[in-house]
Amino acid sequence: MHTAAGVEACLPIRSDMDLVWVRQHVRQAAARLGFGLVEQTKLVTAASELARNTLVHGGGGQMEATHLSSGGAQGLRLAFTDEGPGIADLDQALSDGYTSGDGLGMGLSGARRLVHDFDIESTPGDGTTVRVTCWVAQPPRPREEA
């Protein structure tokens, strides 16, 4: 069981400018925790996709970054929350190439492949929360069983 070493930051996602700030914050937080360049880039890219979903589909929301610690391993959990229309069919939303807008339809499904743990909760009408976690690569890497 890992312990949350504290919420690092809670960033608003209200405009394109906020997306830039989200990416920079995630990159800095990941670098501080000792993520390698590839893992940093993956996590930042996933954060960029999810934050844009929060903005475009959820009508804005926030991102909460939490520093996790499990045994000796360090991790970063990002939670994206919006109070938008929600997602009716999660399986469809998570499939490659499906889009409700005019994007490529790779954002949500791609973000899932970029992180170690991916968890999505959505209630139509109430909003959506996506939580992703990445661990600093060091053997053995702890993974939560679903």
Next chain:
Amino acid sequence: MPEHEADGQLATPTHEVRDFLHRRREQIAQRWADEPLFRTVFTVSRDEAVEASKVVVDALAQVADSEQVEDPDAAGFSGVREQLARMGAARSRAGLSNTQVASELAALRPPVENLLASDLEDAPPEHLRACSTALTVLMGTLRLVAMQTALSEWQALSDRQRLQLMEVATPVIRLWDGVVAVPLIGTLDSARSQVVMETLLNAVVDQHARFAILDITGVPTVDSLVAQHLMKTVAAARLMGAQCIVSGIRPAIAQTIVHLGLDLDVITRASLADALGYALHELGTDIVNPGAGQR
């Protein structure tokens, strides 16, 4: 006139403060001129600092006269806004944080308060208390005005910088006959990618380019939206008869693109040099090292 003491009647606290500011204008200005805020900003001479201080004292007196000590929009402040902005900016340039500037502004209050206390030594204690409260509120409002001014300067600065960033966007460079390159830098949000696409397509026409190289070395994150913008640019250039090459794909970006599941349907090269080499080869122009040829 209600502000004058008549028949033992005391003036209202704010008017008392106003009269005090008028009366002690010179002394207050002399003391403020020694405070860091004025001393370090008006460095030509001490008189300059004293004069600047007097302007602020006059503004405060005017605000007190209008009984609007709590209102940062009071007419009296409009005359000193520019000076306060200049002072705030000078302190920021000297490396002070907003908080430090605010505490330097706060340091202006005690000398005035001490003067007021000694002036009203003989007044009833409750009157003294009311007057010094009015003065404290007035000085607090001055601080608020100064910080507001600083904030609006910041806002204007960040608006200007945003516009500058748009301009910085994208020079199109002619690398060879028929080969143009665009070094992409920073965030490819939709407004900037529109600019990129337009400048590139114009360059393709102007330079009769057959190859257009999009170099993404300076793009920190390639997510699906950035990829989509790239692909749209590539498709538009293709319609105009130019072949696009995306170069500058770093290892971390390459792995991320694969995990994301993006299919970049375009010729890619790791570096700009490789992309140029490819374009030249396709144009039938090969770079020959003459030294190697002779041996």
